[in-house]
Structures are given as C-alpha cells and as structure tokens.
Amino acid sequence: MSRSKKIVAKPALWRLIFIAFCLFVLFGLLVSRLVVLQVVDQDRGARFLKQQGAMRSVRTAEIPAYRGLVTDRRGEPLAVSTPVVSIWANPQQLKDSVQIARLAMTLGQTPEALSERINLYSDKQFMYLARHQTPDQARAILDLGLPGVRGEREYRRFYPAGEVVSQLVGLTNVDGEGIAGIELAYNEWLRGQTGKKRYLKDLHGDAIRNIGVIEQARSGKALALSIDLRLQYLQHRVLQRAMVETGATAGAAVTLDASTGEILAMTNHPVFNPNSRDGFDYAATRNRVVTDVFEPGSTMKPLTLVAALESGEFTIDSLIDTSPGRIRVGRKVLPDPRNYGEITVSRVIEKSSQVGVTKIAQQLGHESILDVFQRFGLGEPSSIGFPGERSGVLPNRQRWSDIEKVTLAFGYGLTATPLQIAHAYAVFANKGSQVPLTLLKRPESEVALGHQVISKEIAEQVLEVLNRVTGSEGTAQKARVEGFQVGGKTGTVHKVGEAGYLDDQYVALFVGVAPIEDPRFVTAIVVDQPKGDNYGGGAAAAPIYSAITDGVLRLHNALPASEDESPQFVGLGGGA
Amino acid sequence: MTLRVLPASLLITALVSALAVVYSSHVVRGLYSKQQVVEYRQWELQEDYSRLLLEHSTLASPHRVVSIAQEDLAMTSPQLSIYRVVQPQNGRRR
Helix, strand or coil: CCCHHHHHHHHHHHHHHHHHHHHHHHHHHHHHHHHHHCCCCCCCHHHHHHHHHHHHEEEEEEECCCCCCCEEECCCEEEEEEEEEEEEEEEEEEEEECCCHHHCCCCCCCCCHHHHHHHCCCCCEEEEHHHEHHHHHHHHHHHCCCEEEEEEEEEEECCCCHHHHHHHHEEECCCCCCCEEEHHHHHHHHCCCCCCCCECCCCCCCCEEEEEEEEEECCCCCCEEEEEEEEEEHHHHHHHHHHHHHCCCEEEEEEEECCCCEEEEEEEEEEEECCCCCCCHHHHHCCCHHHHEEEEEEHHHHHHHHHHHHHHCCCCEEEECCCCCCCECEEEECCCCCCCCCCCCCHHEEEEEEEEHHHHHHHHHHHHHHHHHHHHHCCCCCCCCCCCCCCCCCCCCCCCHHHHHHHHHHHCCCCCCCHHHHHHHHHHCCCCCCCCCCCEECCCCCCCEEEECCCHHHHHHHHHHHHHHHHCCCHHHHHHHCCCCCCCEEEEEEEECCCCEEEEEEEEEEEECCCCCCEEEEEEEECCCCCCCCCCCCHHHHHHHHHHHHHHHHHHHCCCCCCCCEEEEEECCCCC | CHHHHHHHHHHHHHHHHHHHHHHHHHHHHHHHHHHHHHHHHHHHHHHHHHHHHHHHHHHHCHHHHHHHHHHHCCCCCCCEEEEEEEECCCCCCC
C-alpha cells in the first residue's frame, strides 16, 4: 500500500509544481501587462489609453449665459432675453428614419425639403433642424422621440418696444452677440460669460451621466438707459406722422435734458422691426441722430450771435441797416425775402436776415465765430460712444475767401449731427455750461459736472432772442407750445448733390429750448427732403418740435406760464 | 505588539476610507441630480419670467394705452383753461 502510494504521489508533486509555476507565470504576465497599461506611462500607456477612452465618451457642453436686460430710465424693458430651444440632429442617425414625414410636419416644412437637407448633410454629424423654437414647440418635436434629434438650450433676444427704439437699442445676431446700437456698444457689459460642463455620452450620443460643471455660466448685467420710453414713443409717433404729411424721405429727432446731459428720446425715420429678420432694410437700422452729418445752416446763427455779444461790439438791441434787402459779397448776392430796413440784432435772428448776419460776420471776422463753434463742441465726437457715430467737421483752411467767411456765420461750410446741434443749444438752456452727453441713466446722487462755455448773462440774452423767434414777428410761430414759453431757431439748408447745392432739395431743421423761464429740455428736429411748398424749417420742422415739446413738458409736470390763458392757481388745502 | 497592531489598523483605515469613498460618491450623485432638478426649475422660471415680462410690456405699451384711452374711454389731453395748479401751503413758488 505504502509503496504504491509513494509511486503515485512522487510524479504528481513535480507536475503540480510545474503546472502551478506555469499558471503563476501567466498570471504574472497578465498583471505586469496591466501595470504597464494602467500605471507605467509608455508611448501607448496609461495616459494614451485614458485619452482615447475620454475621446469616445466624454463631451464638453456649453451652458448658455443670460444676456442682461436693457431698460429705459423707468425700468421698462427694451431688450429681453427669453429661453428658447434650438433643435439639431445627427443626420447619420436620422437619415434612415421612417418618421421623417412626421418630423417635417411638426417642424412646418415639406417632407421633400427636409429629406433634401438631411441628404445634403448626410456625411456630417450635426445639423440644425430649427433654431430658436419656443419651449412648447421644442417639446412637441422632441416628444416624437426620433433617433438623433436633440434640443439645445439658447436665449433669444426680444425687443418689446419694437420699432420705437429700434435704431438706438440695436440688434444681436443669431448667436446673441450685439451687432448694432447699444447692444454692440455695451456688448461686454450685457453678454455674460458662457459656462462649460462635462458629461459622459453613450454610443448614440445621448448624455448618460454628468461629470460636473467646469465653469459656471455668469449672467450679463442689466443696463438702464437715459431714455424715457413714454417720451420716446411720443416722439416716434409725432415724427412718423410728420414724415407722412411732409412726404420727407428721412427724419430724426432728439430730446436732451440740458441739466444732466441725459438723452431722453432719440428717434429716426425710416424704422425697422427688430423682432423680425425677414427682409429688413439695413439703411433703416441707421441711427441718423448720431450717424448723419449735414450743414446746420441758420440754426448756427445764435452761435454767431454769441460771438457778436462776446466781442462787446454788439448788444441784442444794436441797430443794423439791412437795406436794400440784399448784399453783395465777392461775386455772390445774398438776398433777404424783403427789405427789413434798419433792425436790431435780435430782429436779425428773429427774421433770420441774411443781410444782417452778413454785416455782423464781416465786422467780427470768421476767427471768433469759428472759436465759438469749437467751444460749443462742434467738430468733436460726443461722449456717448455710439457705434458709427460721426463728429462732423469744422473748416480748417489756409485761405478764406470773403464769401466763405460770411457763409460760416450762416452755418454753411461745416457739418454736424443732429445730436451735436442739440448739444450746442444745451449751453443756452444750462446757464452757459455744457454737460457731457450720456445714453445711460445718471444716478440721482451724481451731480452732472459741466464746463462753462459762455457767460450766464450771454446765455440768458440768447435765450430771450430765441424766445422772440417763436413770437409774432419770428420765423418759428409754429413751434409755439400752448401754455408755455419756448425758444428756438429754424434752419433750411440746400442739400448737396454731385454738382454742388441742389435747388429743389432741402433739409428742414428746428432746434428749441423749453420752457424759457426754467430752461431744461432741448429738442432738435431734422426733416430730410420735405416735399411741396412747406419745405422750410419753420413750416416742416417747427410743428414737430411743438408737438414733441408739448408732451415733454406735460410728462415733466412743467408749470404752465402763458400770458393770455393763465391757469388758475389754488392753495394746497383749497382743492378745485 | 506594534508589529501586529499596525497592519490591522492600516487595514481597517483602508477599509473605512474605501467605504467613505463609496458613500461620498453616492452623496455627490444625489446632490448632482438635485442640482439638475433645480437648474431645470431655474430654466422654467426664467422662461416664465421672460414671458410675463414680454406680456406685461405688451399690455402696458404706450401704443395700447393710447388707443384704449382715446378710442374706448374717449379721453383727451386737458385744455389749458381747466388746469389747476396746486401751490404748496407756504406759498413758495419758484
């Protein structure tokens, strides 16, 4: 027994050891391979493999950031971002689906058109089916459960006030970046920071597990403009109606608060609808108040008056002989509508007499007039930083001909935007001091600092003359506002064509200050090419000023102070 | 003594830490799904907010106010003759 046992056991032991050794070696090989793959980083080692794995399953997605709200000075929204869903598809997975017809119906497209588009992108992994769908629409499409069809969250910009503030607020493109107006100028402030998150996807591209957020999305900041939407709407309505009545091709209006430099309203014609991108006219997106320059014409005569008063050679009551109603300068004859005879400097401005202004300009010389224009901010860009803003030019010549010296005093030979003209008049409305312009609401605690351009006394004298322009002898009787005293100046300028000034095309202007007793609001109106006989500043632009200023004063509860129809004053307790 | 206790305590520590890893990843998963729910809620609320904001500004648009005031309510701007200016009691006027 024992012998036979030994015989059986002996060979078994070394075999067992041998087999065990082989298995151990194999196991050791496996383990060392694992160590090579997982721990040791050789050329196709751990890092390479990790990378390859991640490439197949880990994806990074963008988290959209909320773009800041743009509001008017009272908090009314002018531009709002709303959540929308863009539907996209992987054409590789979608192209063989039998449900394309149903998908097309839900999308509101024809099955043929959709199939064609899918075929067009059939070698790609990504195509948009429909961008910016409302969440309800998107849900209807995604609920079909088609392979490879997914939704992506985005924001879309809506403009509740529509065409009323269209050129000012501007636009964003389909990816939410500002491309015009305030949206462009303050893009960095408004846009926020797109976030990033990482997730695991399965074979079909569906997210199966979120790994985490790499970067939080940061919302953009809100922006309150200096615009008052009520006023903006009123100005828009008045301007559009006037454009129809005068048959003008374009128009612009701007209202400032001279004491703070805030722009309260700014409108243009033609307009566009910022909420619909189908076939709009890019020319209509221009904010003409700041981008269009033209010769300001007679609206510059009050600035010439400033130069005259500062020289000490004239007062507003100095007499000037304008007979016989025309004057020769160089080879040109400048006429007045009729012979005004001997009139005061004030009356020269009231009547906008060419002869009178020519005589003043000849006595003053062009340097002092140019100096006043410069001090009033003409020829320099304003501080609002609006995209596409132009600054106009002041003439800078080596030699001045006699006629050039004189026409400068009439506002020819220089160019300016409507905003610059309004800003120049703000000097008269703010006791001779000019406050930098802004499109943003000034905090009430902030005191607007201006710089003194002319003395308070001269500003008051010019205001008095401007008031007389709207009086019974003036050229701007249609600018009057019932119950208030206002002041302003008309301008009628020949348009410039290829061969010099055009005889039958005009730009009508009016710039006004109100109310005269406590001046604060400056409004400039520009009407481009009014048709018919009423082409002048007094006929085409002054009535627009009157209608706008009526609203401005009412909204700001200005105290009526008319001489003829004085309102009744009652005590607080008295009631009425 | 220490030779025996050290491996044992290391083993227990390793075990505890392994369980803690399991637990914390469970907690993370729970919190993450909560965050997802909250984020979705935020999205929904933002959707509502923007919609209400738009609705509000449509209803309160000057366009609509003017047409209702003029057409439905037959309102007009007051004539200057019916203005009443209320002065403060101490009679101080500009």
